[in-house]
Amino acid sequence: MHHSIKEIMLKMWIVLAAAGFAVNATQKEIFHGNDLTLDMPDRTEAVKFISADGEVHRNIWKRDGKVFIGRKLHVTSHVTFSNAGTFTLLNKWNNEISRYTVKVKGIKRSINRAAGETLNIPLDGIKLEYATLFFNRNGLIVTLVKSGEPVASRDPNYINRLKVTSETINLLNVNVSDWGEYILRDQNRQIVSKSTLILVERGSPSSNKKALIALVLLVIPVIICCYCMMKFCCKDDESNKANTNSLNAQPESVPMCQTVTDPSQCYPTPVQGQIQYPPPTQWNGQPAVSPYPNPVYPPGPVGSPAQPPQLNVPPNQYYPPASVNYNPVMNNTSPGLYPTTA
Structure with missing residues (x-):
């Protein structure tokens, strides 16, 4: 155990x-x-x-x-x-x-440049005195910088065009003869980077890609904002239109007055399409009714107001019903349509 x-x-x-x-x-x-x-x-x-x-x-x-x-x-x-x-x-x-x-x-990169611009080759961490730069185009290799020295500056194609700093090797004023591959090696001839120069037209979409993206990002919010404002305004217009229609709706026709004791206080309600006459004047202090009960079909010539025609209507009786467009009224002082003379 x-x-x-x-x-x-x-x-x-x-x-x-x-x-x-x-x-x-x-x-x-x-x-x-x-x-x-x-x-x-x-x-x-x-x-x-x-x-x-x-x-x-x-x-x-x-x-x-x-x-x-x-x-x-x-x-x-x-x-x-x-x-x-x-x-x-x-x-x-x-x-x-x-x-x-x-x-x-090693690093591989593509660099877009327009004619006349500067090509910058980063040293990517190695010291300038260890840097050697080669240009390769269709198998033709040219040494541009050796151990930090711009040896190609004596070449007519590169006079005053090669500049070196502690961080980059610069090729100024590039042209069509400069497109190709640039190979950077260290002191042990190991490839630090391969940079391919691509020539583009100045102002082309390739050279202005960043500017185009920035423009698109700026325009999209503006379009969205305008769309929202238009939608909001259309909603307001529809709402205002509905309110206007409700306010302008035709009210039902109602008589201007009902049973009255004084005919001078009321006159028939006008009907659409007919001529509206003002209230008639009074004779001898008594109210008078329009001589045309139905303005659409007026009677023939009427005599002078001083001698109005007499109607054989029993006293204190209502007149016969008028047409649908006229409301009959009561007259307590005289049975006729016009006042009689003494």
């Missing part, structure tokens, strides 16, 4: 040790001239570097009593081919925690 317990404990320690010594291997591909950082666990005590060709072995970082958690190791801001290799992270027992295999790649 004792023996079995010891065996179990031994197996557990082996499993724990294997888990603790497990190595996390990561591969990273980085373009020449870019930034290189490594993730470091808090138990990291040192970082060892071995170059890709195996010639360089060195410790690039040690803790030296510093305390940190979740730190990133910043190796360089400009990766070169000399940074290609393996970075190994070690704990305090000098055991491997994790491993990074870094590969550095």
